[in-house]
Amino acid sequence: MMNKKKFIAVIGGSECSLQExxxxxxxxxxxxxxxxxxxxxxxxxxxxxACKGAxxxxxxxxxxxxxxNRQAANPYVQIPIVTNLGEARNVVxxxxxxxxxxxGGGYGTLSEIGHALRNGLPVVGLNTWSLSxxxxxxxxxxxxxxxxEAVKKAIGSIKNE
Amino acid sequence: MMNKKKFIAVIGGSECSLQExxxxxxxxxxxxxxxxxxxxxxxxxxxxxACKGAxxxxxxxxxxxxxxNRQAANPYVQIPIVTNLGEARNVVxxxxxxxxxxxGGGYGTLSEIGHALRNGLPVVGLNTWSLSxxxxxxxxxxxxxxxxEAVKKAIGSIKNE
Amino acid sequence: MMNKKKFIAVIGGSECSLQExxxxxxxxxxxxxxxxxxxxxxxxxxxxxACKGAxxxxxxxxxxxxxxNRQAANPYVQIPIVTNLGEARNVVxxxxxxxxxxxGGGYGTLSEIGHALRNGLPVVGLNTWSLSxxxxxxxxxxxxxxxxEAVKKAIGSIKNE
Amino acid sequence: MMNKKKFIAVIGGSECSLQExxxxxxxxxxxxxxxxxxxxxxxxxxxxxACKGAxxxxxxxxxxxxxxNRQAANPYVQIPIVTNLGEARNVVxxxxxxxxxxxGGGYGTLSEIGHALRNGLPVVGLNTWSLSxxxxxxxxxxxxxxxxEAVKKAIGSIKNE
Numbered sequence: 117m118m119n120k121k122k123f124i125a126v127i128g129g130s131e132c133s134l135q136e137x138x139x140x141x142x143x144x145x146x147x148x149x150x151x152x153x154x155x156x157x158x159x160x161x162x163x164x165x166a167c168k169g170a171x172x173x174x175x176x177x178x179x180x181x182x183x184x185n186r187q188a189a190n191p192y193v194q195i196p197i198v199t200n201l202g203e204a205r206n207v208v209x210x211x212x213x214x215x216x217x218x219x220g221g222g223y224g225t226l227s228e229i230g231h232a233l234r235n236g237l238p239v240v241g242l243n244t245w246s247l248s249x250x251x252x253x254x255x256x257x258x259x260x261x262x263x264x265e266a267v268k269k270a271i272g273s274i275k276n277e
Numbered sequence: 278m279m280n281k282k283k284f285i286a287v288i289g290g291s292e293c294s295l296q297e298x299x300x301x302x303x304x305x306x307x308x309x310x311x312x313x314x315x316x317x318x319x320x321x322x323x324x325x326x327a328c329k330g331a332x333x334x335x336x337x338x339x340x341x342x343x344x345x346n347r348q349a350a351n352p353y354v355q356i357p358i359v360t361n362l363g364e365a366r367n368v369v370x371x372x373x374x375x376x377x378x379x380x381g382g383g384y385g386t387l388s389e390i391g392h393a394l395r396n397g398l399p400v401v402g403l404n405t406w407s408l409s410x411x412x413x414x415x416x417x418x419x420x421x422x423x424x425x426e427a428v429k430k431a432i433g434s435i436k437n438e
Numbered sequence: 439m440m441n442k443k444k445f446i447a448v449i450g451g452s453e454c455s456l457q458e459x460x461x462x463x464x465x466x467x468x469x470x471x472x473x474x475x476x477x478x479x480x481x482x483x484x485x486x487x488a489c490k491g492a493x494x495x496x497x498x499x500x501x502x503x504x505x506x507n508r509q510a511a512n513p514y515v516q517i518p519i520v521t522n523l524g525e526a527r528n529v530v531x532x533x534x535x536x537x538x539x540x541x542g543g544g545y546g547t548l549s550e551i552g553h554a555l556r557n558g559l560p561v562v563g564l565n566t567w568s569l570s571x572x573x574x575x576x577x578x579x580x581x582x583x584x585x586x587e588a589v590k591k592a593i594g595s596i597k598n599e
Numbered sequence: 600m601m602n603k604k605k606f607i608a609v610i611g612g613s614e615c616s617l618q619e620x621x622x623x624x625x626x627x628x629x630x631x632x633x634x635x636x637x638x639x640x641x642x643x644x645x646x647x648x649a650c651k652g653a654x655x656x657x658x659x660x661x662x663x664x665x666x667x668n669r670q671a672a673n674p675y676v677q678i679p680i681v682t683n684l685g686e687a688r689n690v691v692x693x694x695x696x697x698x699x700x701x702x703g704g705g706y707g708t709l710s711e712i713g714h715a716l717r718n719g720l721p722v723v724g725l726n727t728w729s730l731s732x733x734x735x736x737x738x739x740x741x742x743x744x745x746x747x748e749a750v751k752k753a754i755g756s757i758k759n760e
Binding site: 201204 | 506522523524525526
Binding site for chain 1: 368372
């Protein structure tokens with residue numbers, strides 16, 4: 117049954133560097149190889165690259181869209197969820213996953229990292245934000261050196277319920 | 278590609294009569310046979326019966342949950358979307374579909390019918406609400422006599438974009 | 439303290455007839471005279487007319503906007519709440535009130551009536567939807583003949599907690 | 600008219616240290632003295648302290664609640680907005696304000712900072728998160744040394760439209 121599969125969110129900007137897109141595509145490939153379902157925000161940049169990777173390996177891709185039009189999904193999204201909630205859809209992306217992989221990213225990604233950590237979800241980071249408070253580092257984001265390590269750590273960190 | 282498939286929402290109460298559950302299960306079966314993806318609110322009653330039917334015919338089932346816990350999905354949901362938005366998830370159910378089939382239903386279903394008609398989505402009804410305003414009937418809900426007719430009318434009414 | 443005041447939602451279309459606008463303005467006036475706070479969707483039509491009436495009598499007006507821009511509020515909204523949630527804001531309008539007055543209205547209003555009844559909130563109707571299911575009338579909407587009666591019934595129907 | 604007033608959000612944890620509560624209360628006092636309307640999440644901790652301060656100086660306080668019950672608002676909230684949206688209400692808190700003051704805070708506050716910066720809103724920080732990406736500091740959060748400076752910088756940073 118598909119709901120025994122692991123659901124992993126890949127978060128990152130709708131615009132990104134070529135290097136970040138390459139990382140995202142490899143993450144998507146590796147998620148599919150490991151049998152995980154990819155959850156993302158459904159648009160371009162990191163999201164499209166991850167969906168492209170997952171699709172190329174026969175994986176399932178879910179795109180939780182901020183707008184009201186299913187046509188806005190990138191072409192590698194198989195399951196478009198049309199929310200029309202704007203950025204509030206970031207919460208839905210995060211809560212629909214069992215672990216999160218953050219790649220690069222701007223302030224929208226930062227908001228998703230905040231929501232994920234607030235919910236106790238594991239967050240694995242590739243070239244993403246570092247956090248500190250009152251001059252003390254917050255080490256909640258699990259660092260990964262490459263896409264394979266990111267996927268391995270994300271799947272390995274999921275709590276069984 | 279899966280995003281060329283038709284996405285049809287089945288809406289109805291989380292509690293329902295045996296007769297309504299039977300209608301919902303047959304609607305789910307027929308949707309799967311026609312290659313449509315089933316979107317619903319992911320809980321029990323009409324939603325579970327429709328998912329059961331669709332699953333039994335090898336169809337894909339999406340459950341857009343009101344709460345914050347993926348475990349609340351009925352056992353036939355393959356793709357749980359965890360919103361924690363409460364009833365505001367009703368809007369997401371409707372907007373993620375290209376047509377809606379309403380079966381029986383209480384006031385939550387009524388709200389979904391309102392959102393669907395507001396968005397210009399076709400709504401097919403089986404034993405559901407009738408609407409009138411200022412003593413004039415509103416005939417926007419497309420009536421169906423049985424599950425097969427409901428599915429046929431729902432798929433047939435989708436506008437191609 | 440303001441939170442001992444009654445919060446009443448006025449729902450109705452962003453476009454309406456002159457006669458409906460007059461009803462809404464009178465409802466707004468009467469709500470303010472009774473010391474109630476007006477909650478609405480913050481846009482034009484019924485919403486603007488009700489806010490105009492309430493403001494003219496020194497009442498407080500809250501507009502819960504669907505878009506992302508506070509400038510979209512009608513000029514009589516004193517407290518704009520900017521949701522960018524699209525129609526999902528209808529749920530927030532209803533849940534922020536202790537009773538609802540529906541005037542005229544299209545399908546968006548119908549969705550709000552559904553959400554209100556689903557939440558057990560009293561709904562008073564002036565020239566609005568009538569509901570039936572399986573040829574049986576649903577009499578949950580409390581009918582009123584004029585604005586003063588609508589306000590009286592709305593305030594009188596609020597359950598004390 | 601109240602909608603010419605400035606709307607400023609105060610964000611921070613529902614649990615906080617005594618020192619942080621004192622900062623928040625002083626921020627609330629100062630906002631009210633400057634004629635600004637306080638927007639917050641409506642619960643305890645930083646939110647209650649800020650509302651207490653604003654109320655003590657005759658200011659207006661808005662609490663945008665995550666749950667479905669208006670009784671959950673802290674006693675200093677005058678305008679409770681009942682969303683039942685869970686954490687997605689964080690977006691509504693931020694978007695309903697013209698500038699944000701972050702005090703201390705956990706991951707929920709981090710998510711709000713992300714949403715605010717994403718929307719181009721000024722964010723003033725008192726003892727709150729520091730951000731960096733790829734070993735480069737992100738200096739978007741405007742630092743303040745005390746409550747009066749925080750309020751001055753927040754009001755001063757609002758763009759006139």
